[in-house]
Amino acid sequence: MTRMVLLGPPGAGKGTQGQMLGQRLGIPQIATGDILRDAVARGTELGQKAKSYMDAGDLVPDEVMVEIIRERLQGNDAQDGYILDGFPRTVAQAEALDEMLEAIGQRLDQVVHIDVENEVLVERLSGRLICRDCAATYHVRFNPPSKDRVCDKCGGELYQREDDREDTVRSRLSVFTERTQPLVDYYQQQGIYRKVDGDRDPEAVLGEILRIIQAG
Ligand code: AMP
Numbered sequence: 001m002t003r004m005v006l007l008g009p010p011g012a013g014k015g016t017q018g019q020m021l022g023q024r025l026g027i028p029q030i031a032t033g034d035i036l037r038d039a040v041a042r043g044t045e046l047g048q049k050a051k052s053y054m055d056a057g058d059l060v061p062d063e064v065m066v067e068i069i070r071e072r073l074q075g076n077d078a079q080d081g082y083i084l085d086g087f088p089r090t091v092a093q094a095e096a097l098d099e100m101l102e103a104i105g106q107r108l109d110q111v112v113h114i115d116v117e118n119e120v121l122v123e124r125l126s127g128r129l130i131c132r133d134c135a136a137t138y139h140v141r142f143n144p145p146s147k148d149r150v151c152d153k154c155g156g157e158l159y160q161r162e163d164d165r166e167d168t169v170r171s172r173l174s175v176f177t178e179r180t181q182p183l184v185d186y187y188q189q190q191g192i193y194r195k196v197d198g199d200r201d202p203e204a205v206l207g208e209i210l211r212i213i214q215a216g
Contacts, residue, residue, distance in 0.1 A: 001027065001081035002213050003106065005088070007183060008114035009176040010169065011121040011128070012198045013205060015137050017114065018085035020206050025213075028077045031085040034135045035068055036060065037161075041132075057163050057171040059089055059179060066096040073100065089180045094187070109216070111187040112209055114198035118173055125169045129158040 002025065006014040015031060022029035036054060039047035046064070053060045069087055072078065088094040101107050116124075127140040129149070133156030138145050145151060149158045163172065187193035196208045 001025075002083075002109045003081050003101075004110040004112060004213070005084045005108060005187075006086075006112055006114060007180070007187075008198060009116065009118075009121055009180075010172045011125040012114040012116045013202060014085045014114060015135070016202050017205060017209060018083045019136070020202070021083050021209060024206075024210070025081070025083075027081040027083060028075070029083045029085055030069070030072055030078070030087070031135070032065060032068060032087040032089075033085075035072070037135075055162055055168075057168040057175060059175060062090055062092045062096070065089075065093055066100075069093075069097065070100060088183065091182050091186055094183055108190075108192055110212060111183075111190075111193050112212060113184065113193065113195040114205065115195050116198040120199055121173065122166065122169055125164045126166055128161065128164050130161055131156040131158055133157070 004021075006018055008014050015033075018029035018031060021027075036047070036050045040051050040054065041047070046068070049064060050060045059065075065087060069084075073082070088097055098107075124139060124142070127142070129138040129140065129145070130136070131138075131151035131154060134151060134154040136151055136153045137143075138151075138158060145158060150156075151158055162168070184193060194212050196205060196212070198205055
């Protein structure tokens with residue numbers, strides 16, 4: 001069992017790795033971006049609050065995100081570990097998470113940073129396709145679905161995320177540098193930070209993350 005955080009810029013492969021790790025380890029992948037997109041699609045109060053930030057490539061306010069995670073971590077399926085994908089994204093979120101875990105006598109086991117250069121990220125994100133139903137990800141060139149715009153896994157419709165357009169991608173990358181990069185120091189100080197090269201075959205990245213988990 002492991003409680004881990006996947007850290008990394010948009011397009012690094014957090015979603016892909018999170019899904020594969022979740023299946024392999026039998027623990028949930030908790031992807032805050034997926035939770036928010038689902039809320040937007042359903043038009044809930046949370047969705048209405050989050051939409052304008054997401055469309056602009058900005059971060060949704062910390063208080064909103066912390067409450068989402070507080071609730072989600074109480075789920076039955078999260079009692080034997082989880083993979084956090086896309087949370088925390090600011091030092092304030094990381095501190096709130098630590099406090100939340102400390103209050104119930106728990107702590108994070110690993111923080112894995114999937115590192116990829118900006119130019120590669122822009123190329124990946126601009127060709128990325130997402131399944132509306134199961135959130136699986138594809139790429140028009142690097143990982144195309146077998147049938148145009150149809151998810152191989154569940155038959156759902158594939159679409160391009162609004163925030164994967166090039167101008168929004170550039171602002172998301174600077175948001176990462178300014179707001180999320182400081183988490184490297186934060187977790188390094190806790191001794192649980194590990195960096196992996198994400199510019200490789202997804203299976204190779206997965207193998208390395210699994211070895212990190214095994215090494216404890
Ligand atoms: P993602 O799918 O992880 O790229 O997230 C998509 C968008 O959702 C981000 O660009 C943010 O607007 C918002 N978001 C997701 N997770 C967080 C978070 N932990 N803190 C603030 N905003 C978030």
